[in-house]
Amino acid sequence: MKSVFRRSVLAAAVLGAVALSGTALAIDEVEPNQGPLSTALTVTQVLSAPGDLSIVTEGATVSGVIGVVSGTARPDVDVFTFFAEKDRMVTIHIEGPTGGQVNFDGILTLFSPQEDGRRNRAESFASTSSDPIIEKFKIDRTGSWSVALSPFAMTFTDGGALEAGSSFLRTNGAYKLVITPVAPAIVVKNIEIAVKPGSAGRAPINPKSQGTVPVALLSSDDFDALTVDVGSLTFGAKGDEASLRNCGKQGVDINHDGKPDLLCHFDNQAAGFRPGDAEGFLNGKMTDAAGSSKPIMGRGVLKALPAKRGN
Numbered sequence: 001m002k003s004v005f006r007r008s009v010l011a012a013a014v015l016g017a018v019a020l021s022g023t024a025l026a027i028d029e030v031e032p033n034q035g036p037l038s039t040a041l042t043v044t045q046v047l048s049a050p051g052d053l054s055i056v057t058e059g060a061t062v063s064g065v066i067g068v069v070s071g072t073a074r075p076d077v078d079v080f081t082f083f084a085e086k087d088r089m090v091t092i093h094i095e096g097p098t099g100g101q102v103n104f105d106g107i108l109t110l111f112s113p114q115e116d117g118r119r120n121r122a123e124s125f126a127s128t129s130s131d132p133i134i135e136k137f138k139i140d141r142t143g144s145w146s147v148a149l150s151p152f153a154m155t156f157t158d159g160g161a162l163e164a165g166s167s168f169l170r171t172n173g174a175y176k177l178v179i180t181p182v183a184p185a186i187v188v189k190n191i192e193i194a195v196k197p198g199s200a201g202r203a204p205i206n207p208k209s210q211g212t213v214p215v216a217l218l219s220s221d222d223f224d225a226l227t228v229d230v231g232s233l234t235f236g237a238k239g240d241e242a243s244l245r246n247c248g249k250q251g252v253d254i255n256h257d258g259k260p261d262l263l264c265h266f267d268n269q270a271a272g273f274r275p276g277d278a279e280g281f282l283n284g285k286m287t288d289a290a291g292s293s294k295p296i297m298g299r300g301v302l303k304a305l306p307a308k309r310g311n
Contacts, residue, residue: 060179063097066106066151067172074172077150082179084139089182092147093133097174101131104173105152108132113143136182149177191225192218193298195280197254197263202303205280207273212245212265215282216254217298223286225262226251228296232285233264236271239281239297243270277304 060082067076084090092110096102110122122145125132139145151171155163196203197216205213215235217225230247234240243266251260271280282298 062177062179063174064149064177065172065174066104066149069172069174073151073170075151075154076172077148077154078177079146079148080177081144081146084142084145084181086139086142088139089136090139090145091133091135091137091180091182092178093135093180094131094149094175094177097176102173102175104170104175106132106171106175107148107150107152107155108134109148109150110134110137111146111148113141113145147177147179149175188295188297189223189286191223191296191298192220193280193282193300194218194254195300195302202278202301205268205273205277205302205304207269207275207277207304209268211268213268213271213280215264215266215280215300216252217262217264217282218255219251219257219259219261223296224259226260227286227288228262229285229287229293230262230264233282234284235264235266235280235282237273237277237280239283241266241270241272243267243272273302273304275304275306278302 062080064078065076066078067074082090092108094102094106094108108125112122123134123137125134134147153171194216195205196214213235217228219225230244233244233247234242236243245265245267247262247264252263253259254261254263273280278301280300280302282296282300284296285293286296288294
C-alpha cells in the first residue's frame with residue numbers, strides 16, 4: 001500500500017452527512033455527490049437524532065459508485081461526513097459491493113472538522129495493489145469529519161482543489177465505504193496507596209508469613225476511595241492476585257488530610273511476593289460521577305525480606 005500523507009487546507013464545503021448511531025448502518029449514496037468539494041452534496045439521510053451522534057462499535061457502511069460501473073470512465077469524487085468524538089479511533093476502508101476488492105484504483109482522503117471556514121487534510125492513502133485504508137486514525141477534535149473517495153487519477157492539491165490526471169483507466173466502479181470505530185484504549189486512573197500505612201520507609205513483607213497485608217487506598221481531590229468496588233480489588237507482586245480478605249466499611253483518614261481513605265487487608269501469601277520485591281501493585285474499579293465503572297491502579301513501596309536461615 002502506498003501512503004501519500006500530507007496536510008493542506010480545504011475551502012469551506014457543504015458535505016453530505018453520515019451520522020453514526022447505536023446500530024450498524026447501511027445506506028446508499030445519492031447523486032450528485034461529487035467534486036469539486038465546494039459543490040453542495042446531497043446525501044441527506046439522517047441516521048440518528050442530534051445529541052445522539054457518536055461513533056459506536058458497529059459503525060456505518062455506504063454503498064456508492066465512482067463515475068460509472070461500466071463504460072467510459074469519468075471523473076467523480078464522493079464525499080461523506082461522520083460525527084466523531086475526540087480521542088476515539090476510526091478505521092475507514094473501501095471494499096467491493098459484495099465484499100472483496102473493488103475493481104478500480106481509488107484514494108481515500110480524510111478531512112478534519114471545519115474551523116475558521118477551513119477543513120484540514122488529515123490523512124490520505126492510495127494503492128494500486130490493494131484497496132486504500134485509513135487505519136486506526138485517532139480523532140483529535142470532536143466534530144464532523146469528512147472522508148472523500150476519488151479515482152486514483154484525482155488528488156487534492158495543497159490548496160484543497162481537485163487535481164485530475166490524464167488517465168482514468170481502472171478508476172471507476174461500485175464500492176462500499178466502511179467506517180469502523182475502534183474501541184478507545186482503556187484509561188486507567190492511577191491512585192496513591194500505602195502498604196502497611198504508618199511504616200517508616202519501605203514496609204517490610206515476609207513472603208512466608210501467615211496473616212494479611214494492610215493496604216490503604218488514599219483519597220485525593222479527584223479520587224474518592226469510598227467509590228471503589230471492593231469486590232474488584234486485587235493486590236500483590238503483579239497486581240492481579242486474588243488476595244482480598246476484607247475492607248473497612250467506613251472511611252478512615254489514614255494520612256490526616258481530611259479525606260476519608262479506604263483500608264483493606266490482603267492475604268500475605270496469596271499476594272505472591274518474593275524476596276527482593278520492592279513494590280506491590282493494586283488493581284480494581286471505581287464508580288465515577290456519571291455512574292460508570294472505571295479501572296484504577298495503584299503501586300506502593302515495600303521490602304520483601306529474604307527467608308531467615310534455617311527456614
